[in-house]
Amino acid sequence: MDTQKTILLIEDDLDLAELASAYFRQKNILVIHLVDPMEALQAIITAKVKPDAIITDLNLPLMSGLSFIKAVRAEGLQLPIILITVSNDVETAVEAIAAGAYDFVVKPLHFPQLLISAQRAFKYKSLHAENETLRQTIDYTKGMNPDGIIGKSDAIRKVIDLAKRVAKSSSTVSIWGESGTGKEVFAKAIHNWSPRSKMPFVAINCSAIPENLLESELFGHAKGSFTGALEKKIGLFEEADGGTLFLDEIGDLNLPLQSKLLRVLQEREIKRVGENQSRAVDVRVIVATHKDLRVEVQEKRFREDLFFRLNVIPMKLPPLRERREDILPLAEHFLNRFNVLNGTNILGFKKSAKEFLLTQPWRGNVRELENAIERAVVLSTTNEIDASAFSLFDEPSLQDSFLSTEDKKNAFIFHFGDEVEPLHEVEKKYVQFVYERKNHAKELTAKALGIDRKTLYRKLQEIEPTTAEK
Ligand SMILES: Nc1ncnc2c1ncn2[C@@H]1O[C@H](COP(=O)(O)OP(=O)(O)OP(=O)(O)O)[C@@H](O)[C@H]1O
Ligand SMILES: [Mg+2]
Numbered sequence: 001m002d003t004q005k006t007i008l009l010i011e012d013d014l015d016l017a018e019l020a021s022a023y024f025r026q027k028n029i030l031v032i033h034l035v036d037p038m039e040a041l042q043a044i045i046t047a048k049v050k051p052d053a054i055i056t057d058l059n060l061p062l063m064s065g066l067s068f069i070k071a072v073r074a075e076g077l078q079l080p081i082i083l084i085t086v087s088n089d090v091e092t093a094v095e096a097i098a099a100g101a102y103d104f105v106v107k108p109l110h111f112p113q114l115l116i117s118a119q120r121a122f123k124y125k126s127l128h129a130e131n132e133t134l135r136q137t138i139d140y141t142k143g144m145n146p147d148g149i150i151g152k153s154d155a156i157r158k159v160i161d162l163a164k165r166v167a168k169s170s171s172t173v174s175i176w177g178e179s180g181t182g183k184e185v186f187a188k189a190i191h192n193w194s195p196r197s198k199m200p201f202v203a204i205n206c207s208a209i210p211e212n213l214l215e216s217e218l219f220g221h222a223k224g225s226f227t228g229a230l231e232k233k234i235g236l237f238e239e240a241d242g243g244t245l246f247l248d249e250i251g252d253l254n255l256p257l258q259s260k261l262l263r264v265l266q267e268r269e270i271k272r273v274g275e276n277q278s279r280a281v282d283v284r285v286i287v288a289t290h291k292d293l294r295v296e297v298q299e300k301r302f303r304e305d306l307f308f309r310l311n312v313i314p315m316k317l318p319p320l321r322e323r324r325e326d327i328l329p330l331a332e333h334f335l336n337r338f339n340v341l342n343g344t345n346i347l348g349f350k351k352s353a354k355e356f357l358l359t360q361p362w363r364g365n366v367r368e369l370e371n372a373i374e375r376a377v378v379l380s381t382t383n384e385i386d387a388s389a390f391s392l393f394d395e396p397s398l399q400d401s402f403l404s405t406e407d408k409k410n411a412f413i414f415h416f417g418d419e420v421e422p423l424h425e426v427e428k429k430y431v432q433f434v435y436e437r438k439n440h441a442k443e444l445t446a447k448a449l450g451i452d453r454k455t456l457y458r459k460l461q462e463i464e465p466t467t468a469e470k
Contacts, residue, residue: 008051037063346380
């Protein structure tokens with residue numbers, strides 16, 4: 001069931017207000033009725049009332065509906081406002097729309113019509129709220145730097161320069177880089193610096209969507225074009241029209257879809273699944289991958305012609321270990337962020353912590369650094385982080401103490417200390433672990449490990465000859 005919505009009704013005609021309240025109550029919508037628009041304004045500013053939409057009479061004794069709308073907008077509140085007006089005052093209603101009202105209905109009121117308008121307003125509000133959250137998230141990732149990208153190394157500066165230059169054009173950009181190097185950050189930055197910045201930025205991870213759904217996700221489909229296509233659907237290319245489409249993990253796109261993508265890039269038009277008609281789209285495409293597409297091409301997993309199309313502007317993001325100057329600025333940036341998020345006030349890093357940060361290999365790049373800082377902020381007991389805040393998790397005893405018995409049973413923990421274990425030892429432990437978890441069911445264990453029963457039997461025998469017999 002839908003959650004109950006709330007309407008704030010501002011109306012001086014008490015009978016009408018009562019009728020409207022009763023009607024909406026039947027539709028599971030709560031109506032809060034106020035006569036005074038000033039009181040209403042205060043209630044929403046102070047969040048005493050949190051309506052999903054406002055319905056207001058245009059002709060109110062204390063303050064006109066028009067002034068009310070202007071006052072709400074002046075407060076930066078984006079609530080949808082529906083006006084009730086008399087038929088000979090439609091002109092004012094039109095003026096009110098120009099001032100930011102969402103809709104108007106004419107007296108005498110036809111409640112079902114008002115309901116439709118209210119429901120559309122709810123939808124508008126929830127979409128708006130969603131956008132707002134996204135915008136804030138993006139602003140947040142921007143941190144102190146308005147460009148959103150932290151880094152002062154020559155390597156990252158070169159990439160920033162390139163990104164700024166290519167942002168002006170509509171050419172396809174392909175971003176290469178190891179996991180966690182900031183591919184998505186740069187894709188967004190290119191969009192934000194481009195003339196398309198006011199239009200949508202739509203992102204999709206090609207490896208996260210099942211292959212059979214990806215085509216309709218990208219291009220949309222006609223109603224009934226395949227089982228389950230109950231309604232027509234607009235694809236992401238159309239959604240991103242005028243803006244930017246970011247195709248993440250492009251290396252995982254299957255060959256048939258690669259041909260379709262090539263066609264879109266060449267023709268600048270798409271066909272929804274199950275339709276013959278082509279539709280023009282104006283979309284700047286940015287792709288990203290952590291795979292080496294040249295190898296994919298050699299192995300015939302990636303179309304060479306598509307590779308060349310995508311490679312118009314290649315952009316390589318260097319791994320963090322090749323730009324160590326960026327480590328401390330990034331660490332400071334994340335420290336500020338997690339201080340805010342956790343309500344802590346950690347001032348900075350001690351020398352030992354800086355040394356630690358500068359000497360790590362950061363195989364998971366910026367994301368790994370980000371996670372390490374988050375953990376250190378949470379674990380730090382002093383107002384300056386020292387190296388021990390990072391090494392806590394290397395201590396088996398300490399790490400164990402964080403885990404409940406249940407967690408230990410479900411987690412395969414391996415300590416990367418100074419002593420390196422040979423691979424076959426690790427394998428043994430892992431086989432044993434999965435075997436325990438599957439309650440000694442050999443069939444299930446073999447399946448989970450992707451090996452056949454015989455192989456499992458042999459491995460178990462190596463671990464402990466008697467275990468295998470059980
Ligand atoms: N230069 C940067 N400045 C600030 N934050 C950054 C920078 N580079 C990366 N980050 C942060 O690091 C994290 C990883 O970045 P992002 O998701 O863009 O990487 P990615 O290359 O797309 O990784 P993956 O391949 O795993 O998808 C994000 O939280 C991002 O905000
Ligand atoms: Mg990514």
